[in-house]
Amino acid sequence: MKKSLPPLTWFRAFEAAARHLSFTAAGEEIGLTQSAVSQQVxxxxxxxxxxxxxxxxxxxxxxxxxxxxxxxVGSALGILSVATDTFETGSEADLLTVASSISVAQWVIAPNLAEFTKRYPHIRIRFLSAIWPDDFNSARANVEIRFGSEKQVGKNADLLTPNRLIAVKAPELVGDICTLPLIEAVGTSNGWKDWSTQIEDVPEPQLFADSYGMALHLATQGNGVALVSELLIKDAVQMGAIKRAHPAAISANEGYYLSVDERNEQALQFKEWLLGLLA
Incomplete structure (x- = not known):
């Protein structure tokens, strides 16, 4: 009797975790929680x-x-990706495919997408929260936004904004970072411990999330002070959902990087729009 193979999702989780050397960053890429990636590995x-x-x-x-x-495993996933691309013909091939970390899709792209579609009404967009092949060699996505360190994200990827972490809380929440519960995104290189070393001593975090996006969401609901990527908060601040809990910021090893297919005019238009949005 032929031996059955392990599920493809297990290999996918392993490959992403191996590239990022982080279950959290792998989860951001393939659309799973940190714990789900860990369990599959x-x-x-x-x-x-x-x-x-x-x-x-x-x-x-x-x-x-x-x-x-x-x-x-990386080679096998790449072969599968190429095989499926063969069948993406006709109208499917005309889609602009954007593969993004969930945090950026939720907190940066979604609040402003109407502006892009109004400017380019002829462009149809497909969003993916999963990127299979490694080192930005995917033919499935015209635009890729990945989370990790410069070494982890691969070649031909540009940093979107400086890697800085800031403390945020809901506007109605009374207290400061020394008295309120602290929320930390686990699996990243920098957190509240670094804040204590560089800015001022703070208590141990009480709430933990597996992404900056989830940590930010917890903060908007009044659960405490979250230490998150500065890139994510612009719209949340403008809408009054969040405010800075402290004027300082600390540097982070990981950030969000952009890679686009330079041969695709629609991808270049999306890149121009996104960079303008973040300027």
């Missing part, structure tokens, strides 16, 4: 009877078995 390790990652307090590193498996 653990399931693959159990199935293969190997350890693929060494887990550290902040991040991951590949074991010898992980390094051995990664090229084969």
């Amino acid at each position: 653990k399931a693959l390790e159990t199935r293969l009877c190997v350890t693929l990652f060494t887990r550290h307090a902040r991040g991951l590193s590949l074991t010898d078995d992980g390094r051995k498996l990664l090229p084969q």
Whole structure:
């Protein structure tokens, strides 16, 4: 009897986590929570009877078995992507495909998308929260927005805005960062501990989220003070959903990077619009 293969989703989670060396960043890319990515990788390790990652307090590193498996999995996913592209003909091929981290799609693109569609009514857009192939070689997406460090996101990707973290809270919430519950995005290199080192001493965080977008949402609902990427908050501040809880900011190792198909006119128009939005 032929042995069955592990589910494709397990390999997909492993490949993304191996590129980013972070379950959180992998989840941002493929549209899963940090815990879901971790569970799928653990399931693959159990199935293969190997350890693929060494887990550290902040991040991951590949074991010898992980390094051995990664090229084969990446190649297989790339082949599958090319195979499916063959069938995307006709009207489907005319779509502008934007693959974005969920946080950027929710907090940056969605509040302003009507402006883009009004300016370019002829452009149809398909949004993806999953990017399969590695190193920005995907033919499935004309525009890609990825989260990670400069090393993690691959080649031909430009930083959207400086990597800075700021503290935010709901406008009606009374208190400051020393008295209110602190919300932290886990799986990133920088957090409230860095704030304590660089700005002022603060208590341990009480609430944890697996992305900056989720941390920001928790803050808008009055659950405490979130330390999030500055890129995400512009519209939330303008709409009165959030305000800065402290004037300071700290640098972050990870950020949001943009890569576009320079041969695609619609992708270049989207890039111009997005950069103008963030200027």
